Amino acid sequence: MRVLMPESVSEALAFKATNPDIVPIAGGTDLLVQWPGQLERQAASYLDLSGLDELRTIRWTQDTLELGALTTYWDTLCQPRVGVEHPLLHDAARQVGAIQIQTRGTWAGNIINASPAADGVPVLMAYDATVVLASVDGERQVPLSAFYHGYKQLEARPHELIRKILVPRREHDVQFFEKVAPRQAQAITVVGVTVAHSSCGWRVVASSMAPTVCRCPHLESLLQEGTPVSCPEDLLEPLRADVSPIDDLRSSAHYREQVMSRVLYFNLGETCPAFRSTR
Numbered sequence: 001m002r003v004l005m006p007e008s009v010s011e012a013l014a015f016k017a018t019n020p021d022i023v024p025i026a027g028g029t030d031l032l033v034q035w036p037g038q039l040e041r042q043a044a045s046y047l048d049l050s051g052l053d054e055l056r057t058i059r060w061t062q063d064t065l066e067l068g069a070l071t072t073y074w075d076t077l078c079q080p081r082v083g084v085e086h087p088l089l090h091d092a093a094r095q096v097g098a099i100q101i102q103t104r105g106t107w108a109g110n111i112i113n114a115s116p117a118a119d120g121v122p123v124l125m126a127y128d129a130t131v132v133l134a135s136v137d138g139e140r141q142v143p144l145s146a147f148y149h150g151y152k153q154l155e156a157r158p159h160e161l162i163r164k165i166l167v168p169r170r171e172h173d174v175q176f177f178e179k180v181a182p183r184q185a186q187a188i189t190v191v192g193v194t195v196a197h198s199s200c201g202w203r204v205v206a207s208s209m210a211p212t213v214c215r216c217p218h219l220e221s222l223l224q225e226g227t228p229v230s231c232p233e234d235l236l237e238p239l240r241a242d243v244s245p246i247d248d249l250r251s252s253a254h255y256r257e258q259v260m261s262r263v264l265y266f267n268l269g270e271t272c273p274a275f276r277s278t279r
């Protein structure tokens with residue numbers, strides 16, 4: 001096995017340009033769990049990004065929070081301002097694995113790993129985050145909501161790396177992240193629901209309900225239009241139009257639908273006066 005240790009982002013991008021199959025490693029929490037059991041299926045070359053301090057930044061501009069590609073969950077938890085302006089980033093970070101994983105795992109790694117059960121992706125998506133992809137040809141920005149084309153099918157090209165994640169700074173009057181899992185730490189999400197409302201409208205994001213973490217446009221329209229909702233079952237029709245849960249070893253599709261409709265209904269009832277008034 002070959003591990004390349006670039007000393008700058010431009011060197012990393014040059015390695016990636018000449019060897020697009022090389023696998024970047026950030027915190028290694030997704031990649032390394034497969035070792036040594038699946039060693040023979042691993043790639044031959046790795047690109048260790050962990051020494052690139054220029055990717056380990058958290059920065060605020062006038063209208064954006066910028067998370068460098070090596071920003072870990074713990075880095076964000078150590079920044080109170082993140083919790084004040086984007087509380088869902090803290091809520092999700094606290095529920096990823098346990099502290100050992102939070103200190104190594106990165107938001108960018110969570111995006112590229114593309115698990116339908118990811119916990120970092122849904123909160124970033126609910127905040128309308130954009131992924132900045134870099135290559136030797138320059139940079140381009142892709143909205144996270146358009147980043148996945150199907151299960152583990154990503155918008156990123158082989159010679160690109162995530163350089164940073166841009167999160168708009170907006171006022172939200174409703175926001176919550178609910179992870180339903182067998183326990184609160186070290187558990188994979190069975191149903192995840194993230195909701196945010198700002199002047200840009202409603203964002204409803206589902207996890208473990210489809211081949212990718214995804215926005216739910218029919219539920220978003222229902223909330224936008226103030227359609228009366230008198231019980232959780234009223235949410236099932238738009239929910240079924242938005243997601244396609246499966247039966248697997250963690251749960252059944254039926255259970256997932258029922259839980260998501262209830263989590264949405266009761267959380268909105270508690271946090272959103274406009275929703276309460278439609279009942």
Ligand SMILES: Cc1cc2nc3c(=O)[nH]c(=O)nc-3n(C[C@H](O)[C@H](O)[C@H](O)COP(=O)(O)OP(=O)(O)OC[C@H]3O[C@@H](n4cnc5c(N)ncnc54)[C@H](O)[C@@H]3O)c2cc1C
Pocket residue numbers: 023024025026027028029030031032033049069095096097098101104105106107108109110111112113117118119120160161162163186187188
């Ligand atoms: C015990 C345990 C518990 C966990 N619990 C949770 C949980 O509760 N919730 C959850 O969502 N996840 C969980 N995870 C999964 C994992 O921790 C997260 O997905 C984490 O965010 C991955 O980040 P990383 O830096 O470790 O990624 P890595 O393992 O380093 O990489 C993951 C993928 O991203 C690619 N990559 C990394 N950085 C870049 C970049 N800058 N540009 C391009 N590609 C890149 C890698 O090549 C790889 O394909 C858990 C993992 C373990 C081992």
